[in-house]
Amino acid sequence: EPEVTQTPSHQVTQMGQEVILRCVPISNHLYFYWYRQILGQKVEFLVSFYNNEISEKSEIFDDQFSVERPDGSNFTLKIRSTKLEDSAMYFCASSERDYGYEQYFGPGTRLTVT
């Protein structure tokens, strides 16, 4: 069965550095998402992406964050200048259809900012 994959599984970076988290969504899916989960807290929505543009974003997704689908298969999340509070598990997800349908999640990237 097709799966969403994410790389790396764990990323350690220093405060102020840029990081790029990578995801390969399921190939026939059209909608893409990033969520994050700070340790001990809920999984929180960051952004959704469709037709090469952001369709929704949360308050968390400020100017430090950006997303891109550079080559038709990868979907990336960039954090320009990481802060300690960006330490979290980041989940990528994709779905075949819009609102109300299953989102397929990747295994996550654990980002540790030191």
Place this chain on the structure above:
Amino acid sequence: AQTVTQSQPEMSVQEAETVTLSCTYDTSESNYYLFWYKQPPSRQMILVIRQEAYKQQNATENRFSVNFQKAAKSFSLKISDSQLGDTAMYFCAFVASNTGNQFYFGTGTSLTVIP
């Protein structure tokens, strides 16, 4: 604002027994969907079951069923004949028509099936 509450951080059940995980949510919307996701240790979240709010009939998937009480805004998951492979973190999630594709999650319930 949409919120999802799972009041049981941890639960355990004997193999072959039945267990119910609770979930409540809050919304002013009438059009929404509810989900239960399962996350086994070190694995990704996978969908267990999905419920459409406009359907009164409770969703079922093999050993998994829900008790959807729309007026009470309650969406519990029942696992029958529990198996060792059911050991996982279970997340309740919600999406409403006014928030597009943005899923709202509960904090999760860690379920352990005891042999």
